[in-house]
Amino acid sequence: MxxxxxxxxxxxxxxxxxxxxxxxxxxxxxxxxxxxxxxxxxxxxxxxxxxxxxxxxxxxxxxxxxxxxxxxxxxxxxxxxxxxxxxxxxxxxxxxNSITTAEHAIAMMFALARQLPEADASTQAGKWEKSKFMGVELTHKTLGLIGAGNIGSIVADRAHGLKMKVIAYDPFLTEERAVELGIEKVTLDELFERSDFLTLHTPLTDQTRGIVSREALAKTKKGVRIINCARGGLIDEEALKDALESGHVAGAALDVFAEEPAKENALFGTPGLISTPHLGASTSxxxxxxxxxxxxxxxxxxxxGGVTNALNMPSLTAEEAPKLKPYMALAKKLGSLVGQLAHDAVKGISIEVEGAAAELNQKPITGAVLAGFMGAYSDSVNMVNAPYLAKERGLDVREIRHEREGVYHTLIRVAVMTDEGEKSVAGTLFGEDAPRLVELFGIKIEADLDGDMLYVVNEDAPGFIGRIGTTLGAAGVNIGNFHLGRRDGGGDAVLLLSVDQHVDEPILLEVCNLEGVKTVKTLSF
Missing domain, CATH: 3.40.50.720 (NAD(P)-binding Rossmann-like Domain)
Incomplete structure (x- = not known):
C-alpha cells in the first residue's frame, strides 16, 4: 500500500x-x-x-x-x-481555482456597471447621491474575452446567463470550440473595437505582456469597462490611468497588478478604478x-501510473528515457519555432515522424512538440499538461508515423493548419543527439535552434546580407551564426541569425525598414 x-x-x-x-x-x-x-x-x-x-x-x-x-x-x-x-x-x-476566479471577474463586472464601491462609500458617509451613480445594464452588452481557456470559458458561460454577447480573442481557440462555447472568435483589434466590457484570462508571457497597451486602448470603444483577474503586467497601467482620467475608459476593475503586493500604485485614486488584493482564488x-x-x-x-498536471518530465522507462531524450529536445524546439512564427488562427497541428524516430514511443515526442508550441504563450506548460490544454482549446492534434527512411536517418516534421494553409517545419538529429532544423515553411535551411535568434524574410537581392550585418553591428548586436535559405534566385529568402543578446524593438524597427525586408521577428529557445 x-x-x-x-x-x-x-x-x-x-x-x-x-x-x-x-x-x-x-x-x-x-x-x-x-x-x-x-x-x-x-x-x-x-x-x-x-x-x-x-x-x-x-x-x-x-x-x-x-x-x-x-x-x-x-x-x-x-x-x-x-x-x-x-x-x-x-x-x-x-x-x-477556475470557478472562483471566473466568479470574481463577474463580480468585478457588476461592481463596475453599477459603481458599487463608490456608492457604498458615499452612502455610509451620510450622503444620498442617487443621481450621481447612474449605472449601465449588462444585458445585451458585448463582453470581450482575451483568452478563452478554462477560466475564460466559465466567464463566457456566466455571461450568456446575463444575456450578454460574447466575443473572444484566443489564438488556440478553434472555430468548432468557439461554436460549442457560444463565442464569436474575432481578431484582437476587432475585440478592442467592439467590446463594451473587456476581461482578461490569459497567462503573462512575452507575447501577452502589455497586450492592453496605450495603442490598444486607443482602439477601444469610448466608455469601455476593463476587468483583469488574470495577471498583472497584461495592462499598461500608466496608459490605463490616462484613459480613465480622460473618460475614454469608463471604469477598470483590477485584482492583479504589475508589482505585488501593490501597496502603492499610480492607478490608486484614479476615478473609475476598483481594486482588490489578488482575491481571485480566495474562497473556501x-x-x-x-x-x-x-x-x-x-x-x-x-x-x-496516471500523470495529471505534472510540472516536470513525465515518467519514462529506463529503456525509453535515454533514447527519447534527444528526440524530445528536437521536438520541443520545432514546436517552439512554429508556435512563435505561426500561432494565430491555428486550427490543428500534426506531428510526423519517420526513420529512427518512427521506431520510438511517439507520445512523449508529441507532448514535447505541444509543450514547445503552447509554451510560447504560457509559462506553466510542459509535455504533460500541454496535450490537455490543446484539447481544452479544441486544437486538432494528429500523429503520423512513417516507417520509411528518407533523406535523413530520422526526421520530425511539425505542421500547423491555419486560415492561410499549412505551415511546417522539420528537423533531424546530427550525430544522434544534436537537434538541427532542416526545413522552414518549405524552404531548405540548416540551423541550430538555440538562445536568442532573429527571423527575417526578405527579397533575395544583392547586398542585403551586408546591409543587415551593418545595421546590427552599428546597434551593437553581435551575430553568432548566420543561416540562409531561399526558394528561388530573386524570390523570397529566409535568414535565421543567432545573436548574443535579445534584439530590442528600436533595432527591430531599423531592420524592418531595410529595403526588401518583408518580415522580422525575434525568437527565443
Missing amino acids: PKVLISDKMDPKAAEIFRARGVEVDEIIGLSKEELAEIIGKYDGLAVRSSTKLTPKILESATNLKVVGRAGIGVDNIDIPAASAKGVVVMNTPFG EAQVNVAIQVAEQMADFLLD
Missing part, C-alpha cells in the same frame, strides 16, 4: 480521498526541515501547500519518494530540478477543490 504524508494544513477531504482509494496517509503539520528530513524516507508521496519547503537536502533523504503534490498553483517552495534529478514527479492543481470552496484534486492526482499516479 502506498504511503503519503500531508505536511501542511489542508482540507480534511484530501486525507479522506487517499484512504478511500487505498493509500495510507499521515497528517503531520508544522514539521521543521530537520524533522521532515528524518521521516520523509518512509513515504511514497508528499502533499503540501506553501509552508513545506522541499529542498535538495530533504530530497536526499527521500529514498522512496515518487510524487509531490502541491494543492495550489505556485511551486516556489519545491526545488523542481532537484526533484526531477531524483526521479520525483511534481504536480500542482492549476484548475482548482477553492481551497476544498485544490485539496480534493491533489489527492486524486497523487492517488492516480501511485496506484495506476
Whole structure:
C-alpha cells in the first residue's frame, strides 16, 4: 500500500480521498526541515501547500519518494530540478481555482456597471447621491474575452446567463470550440473595437505582456469597462490611468497588478478604478477543490501510473528515457519555432515522424512538440499538461508515423493548419543527439535552434546580407551564426541569425525598414 504524508494544513477531504482509494496517509503539520528530513524516507508521496519547503537536502533523504503534490498553483517552495534529478514527479492543481476566479471577474463586472464601491462609500458617509451613480445594464452588452481557456470559458458561460454577447480573442481557440462555447472568435483589434466590457484570462508571457497597451486602448470603444483577474503586467497601467482620467475608459476593475503586493500604485485614486488584493482564488470552496484534486492526482499516479498536471518530465522507462531524450529536445524546439512564427488562427497541428524516430514511443515526442508550441504563450506548460490544454482549446492534434527512411536517418516534421494553409517545419538529429532544423515553411535551411535568434524574410537581392550585418553591428548586436535559405534566385529568402543578446524593438524597427525586408521577428529557445 502506498504511503503519503500531508505536511501542511489542508482540507480534511484530501486525507479522506487517499484512504478511500487505498493509500495510507499521515497528517503531520508544522514539521521543521530537520524533522521532515528524518521521516520523509518512509513515504511514497508528499502533499503540501506553501509552508513545506522541499529542498535538495530533504530530497536526499527521500529514498522512496515518487510524487509531490502541491494543492495550489505556485511551486516556489519545491526545488523542481532537484526533484526531477531524483526521479520525483511534481504536480500542482492549476484548475482548482477556475470557478472562483471566473466568479470574481463577474463580480468585478457588476461592481463596475453599477459603481458599487463608490456608492457604498458615499452612502455610509451620510450622503444620498442617487443621481450621481447612474449605472449601465449588462444585458445585451458585448463582453470581450482575451483568452478563452478554462477560466475564460466559465466567464463566457456566466455571461450568456446575463444575456450578454460574447466575443473572444484566443489564438488556440478553434472555430468548432468557439461554436460549442457560444463565442464569436474575432481578431484582437476587432475585440478592442467592439467590446463594451473587456476581461482578461490569459497567462503573462512575452507575447501577452502589455497586450492592453496605450495603442490598444486607443482602439477601444469610448466608455469601455476593463476587468483583469488574470495577471498583472497584461495592462499598461500608466496608459490605463490616462484613459480613465480622460473618460475614454469608463471604469477598470483590477485584482492583479504589475508589482505585488501593490501597496502603492499610480492607478490608486484614479476615478473609475476598483481594486482588490489578488482575491481571485480566495474562497473556501477553492481551497476544498485544490485539496480534493491533489489527492486524486497523487492517488492516480501511485496506484495506476496516471500523470495529471505534472510540472516536470513525465515518467519514462529506463529503456525509453535515454533514447527519447534527444528526440524530445528536437521536438520541443520545432514546436517552439512554429508556435512563435505561426500561432494565430491555428486550427490543428500534426506531428510526423519517420526513420529512427518512427521506431520510438511517439507520445512523449508529441507532448514535447505541444509543450514547445503552447509554451510560447504560457509559462506553466510542459509535455504533460500541454496535450490537455490543446484539447481544452479544441486544437486538432494528429500523429503520423512513417516507417520509411528518407533523406535523413530520422526526421520530425511539425505542421500547423491555419486560415492561410499549412505551415511546417522539420528537423533531424546530427550525430544522434544534436537537434538541427532542416526545413522552414518549405524552404531548405540548416540551423541550430538555440538562445536568442532573429527571423527575417526578405527579397533575395544583392547586398542585403551586408546591409543587415551593418545595421546590427552599428546597434551593437553581435551575430553568432548566420543561416540562409531561399526558394528561388530573386524570390523570397529566409535568414535565421543567432545573436548574443535579445534584439530590442528600436533595432527591430531599423531592420524592418531595410529595403526588401518583408518580415522580422525575434525568437527565443
